[in-house]
Amino acid sequence: MAATSSWNLLITPNKPTTSSFSWKHSVSYPFTTAYFRRCQNRTTKRLVIVAAMLDAKPTVLVAEKLGDAGLELLRKFANVDCSYNLSPEELCTKISLCDALIVRSGTKVTREVFERSGGRLKVVGRAGVGIDNVDLSAATEHGCLVVNAPTANTIAASEHAIALLTAMSRNIAQADASVKAGKWQRNKYVGVSLVGKILAVIGFGKVGSEVARRAKGLGMQVIAHDPYAPADRARAISVELTSFEEAISSADFISLHMPLTPATSKMFNDETFSKMKKGVRIVNVARGGVIDEEALVRALDSGIVAQAALDVFTEEPPPKDSKLVLHENVTVTPHLGASTAEAQEGVAIEVAEAVVGALKGELAATAVNAPMVPAQVLSELAPFVTLAEKLGRLAVQLVAGGSGVKSVKVTYASARGPDDLDTRLLRAMIIKGLIEPVSSVFVNLVNADFTAKQRGIRIAEERIVLDGSPESPLEFIQVQIANVESKFASAMSESGEIKVEGRVKDGKPHLTMVGSFGVDVSLEGSIILCRQVDQPGMIGKVGSILGEENVNISFMTVGRITPRKQAVMTIGVDEEPSKQALKRIGEVSAVEEFVFVKL
Ligand SMILES: NC(=O)C1=CN([C@@H]2O[C@H](COP(=O)(O)OP(=O)(O)OC[C@H]3O[C@@H](n4cnc5c(N)ncnc54)[C@H](O)[C@@H]3O)[C@@H](O)[C@H]2O)C=CC1
Numbered sequence: 001m002a003a004t005s006s007w008n009l010l011i012t013p014n015k016p017t018t019s020s021f022s023w024k025h026s027v028s029y030p031f032t033t034a035y036f037r038r039c040q041n042r043t044t045k046r047l048v049i050v051a052a053m054l055d056a057k058p059t060v061l062v063a064e065k066l067g068d069a070g071l072e073l074l075r076k077f078a079n080v081d082c083s084y085n086l087s088p089e090e091l092c093t094k095i096s097l098c099d100a101l102i103v104r105s106g107t108k109v110t111r112e113v114f115e116r117s118g119g120r121l122k123v124v125g126r127a128g129v130g131i132d133n134v135d136l137s138a139a140t141e142h143g144c145l146v147v148n149a150p151t152a153n154t155i156a157a158s159e160h161a162i163a164l165l166t167a168m169s170r171n172i173a174q175a176d177a178s179v180k181a182g183k184w185q186r187n188k189y190v191g192v193s194l195v196g197k198i199l200a201v202i203g204f205g206k207v208g209s210e211v212a213r214r215a216k217g218l219g220m221q222v223i224a225h226d227p228y229a230p231a232d233r234a235r236a237i238s239v240e241l242t243s244f245e246e247a248i249s250s251a252d253f254i255s256l257h258m259p260l261t262p263a264t265s266k267m268f269n270d271e272t273f274s275k276m277k278k279g280v281r282i283v284n285v286a287r288g289g290v291i292d293e294e295a296l297v298r299a300l301d302s303g304i305v306a307q308a309a310l311d312v313f314t315e316e317p318p319p320k321d322s323k324l325v326l327h328e329n330v331t332v333t334p335h336l337g338a339s340t341a342e343a344q345e346g347v348a349i350e351v352a353e354a355v356v357g358a359l360k361g362e363l364a365a366t367a368v369n370a371p372m373v374p375a376q377v378l379s380e381l382a383p384f385v386t387l388a389e390k391l392g393r394l395a396v397q398l399v400a401g402g403s404g405v406k407s408v409k410v411t412y413a414s415a416r417g418p419d420d421l422d423t424r425l426l427r428a429m430i431i432k433g434l435i436e437p438v439s440s441v442f443v444n445l446v447n448a449d450f451t452a453k454q455r456g457i458r459i460a461e462e463r464i465v466l467d468g469s470p471e472s473p474l475e476f477i478q479v480q481i482a483n484v485e486s487k488f489a490s491a492m493s494e495s496g497e498i499k500v501e502g503r504v505k506d507g508k509p510h511l512t513m514v515g516s517f518g519v520d521v522s523l524e525g526s527i528i529l530c531r532q533v534d535q536p537g538m539i540g541k542v543g544s545i546l547g548e549e550n551v552n553i554s555f556m557t558v559g560r561i562t563p564r565k566q567a568v569m570t571i572g573v574d575e576e577p578s579k580q581a582l583k584r585i586g587e588v589s590a591v592e593e594f595v596f597v598k599l
């Protein structure tokens with residue numbers, strides 16, 4: 001994976017201003033060279049260095065039992081605080097001291113948790129699949145990445161579903177309790193066979209398809225309903241995908257494997273139970289909330305549902321007097337789907353790797369609220385990511401007043417097909433560039449779209465497919481801001497937008513166009529854009545003013561449309577020129593306008 005911690009892309013704060021500096025925050029942040037450079041104030045610098053020497057490790061709060069292998073991985077990189085069974089208030093109190101939080105299904109990560117973290121919480125790791133216990137909108141709004149461990153417990157959950165299916169059909173739990181109570185009720189516990197019966201799998205994802213595979217091995221006829229499942233996945237294991245109505249009305253057994261979302265909440269209710277075959281048997285290893293539990297009790301009482309086997313409940317643990325749990329035709333387990341030794345070691349490693357990666361600023365492969373970008377794509381896109389941010393920073397600083405940006409058009413030109421370019425990363429970085437120089441919010445990949453929307457900035461994206469060899473993912477990126485005035489009139493295109501365009505040359509981002517003027521400068525440090533009448537001696541005049549003011553020039557280029565007419569001079573400077581220096585540049589007679597931009 002490309003080096004990312006200095007990108008401040010995902011989680012590292014990019015605005016640790018001296019005024020907001022605090023010890024608590026400083027110790028948890030990666031200390032990049034850029035970070036130190038930004039700490040202008042000497043006392044702050046000293047404090048940061050002392051803090052870093054004392055303890056530069058981030059803090060990870062592990063709020064539920066996690067496998068040892070995962071804890072070991074975390075401890076190599078972070079201070080790990082294993083505090084199980086915290087009350088909601090205790091969690092909220094602790095969270096302001098944590099950079100990452102790891103939970104399973106037993107902890108509710110509410111909006112209040114993100115609010116009370118004071119911006120320090122940068123990643124929530126869910127050691128498992130379902131993220132319905134994490135307030136994703138609040139996480140995104142707070143720029144907090146959420147990662148999960150989506151693969152390591154698939155087999156455990158599917159095995160548990162099969163265990164419940166077989167145990168239910170042969171009354172294992174009830175018969176076991178009866179024998180232990182001293183009874184011998186062979187006639188009472190006559191079961192039903194599975195072979196030849198129709199099993200409807202609802203939610204044909206990772207767990208659902210493994211359940212289907214196993215059920216076929218038991219001789220069942222398996223159908224599945226999943227509006228988003230690819231047909232070839234079903235075909236590969238000879239499972240027929242059907243409509244929801246068909247699945248529930250033809251099934252002898254139904255096994256639930258969809259996530260809990262607003263769309264699946266109480267998907268099984270009085271109406272759906274009424275459409276089922278009388279005597280249907282239901283297994284739920286997904287989430288309690290997908291069933292209206294009171295309706296299920298009614299369906300069990302009326303005999304529509306002959307039996308249910310449930311691992312999950314709307315409220316966990318369920319109330320002691322729950323009619324559903326106590327129902328004689330119901331078999332229950334306390335959310336054990338993922339609880340095998342193997343699965344718990346697996347999810348612990350999977351989530352620990354994701355959390356550590358995220359704390360290092362890498363893009364997580366299991367991100368739930370941010371784009372997942374494969375490492376190979378990322379390394380190719382890296383210089384364009386920098387280019388995108390710089391173009392955004394430049395464009396917004398050309399706006400008169402700075403903050404009235406509402407309508408932005410981004411054009412990506414590439415010789416590759418439009419489907420080969422995932423622009424979410426680039427868009428996020430343009431947004432970061434557009435917003436950060438004119439506000440105090442920090443923008444990252446997680447909250448970029450949200451922040452743009454919240455500020456009423458509309459980003460329209462266009463792709464131009466160019467002829468030629470598609471070696472590079474992109475030829476150029478163009479950023480246009482409409483309906484604004486510019487403090488540098490030459491940056492306006494003929495159609496009235498501020499327009500800047502850039503390319504990557506030798507792996508470095510370059511500015512190649514400002515308004516209608518072609519330029520060619522490396523986008524680093526700070527630049528002065530200066531429109532002048534093209535004439536000899538201009539470079540010398542401006543250069544000597546900067547020299548006299550002790551400002552080091554890193555480059556100078558002149559872009560012009562016609563010789564001896566107007567030209568745009570671009571000057572790269574290592575230091576910020578004083579007001580006096582800028583005033584003197586403005587007073588050079590051939591200079592018509594100029595602007596200083598920090599990149
Ligand atoms: N009891 C336990 O310990 C465990 C429970 N789970 C639960 O199982 C669920 C599924 O896990 P995976 O298979 O790993 O996730 P997955 O994301 O691979 O599969 C979920 C499938 O549900 C489908 N789906 C979404 N909305 C649907 C709808 N309205 N109707 C039908 N299908 C719909 C999706 O298209 C997807 O294919 C998780 O969300 C989690 O809640 C997972 C692991 C352990």
Ligand SMILES: O=C(O)C(=O)COP(=O)(O)O
Pocket residue numbers: 104105106127128129130131153335336337338339
């Ligand atoms: O992975 C899931 O979705 C699960 O439901 C497993 O939950 P758990 O981690 O065992 O609390």
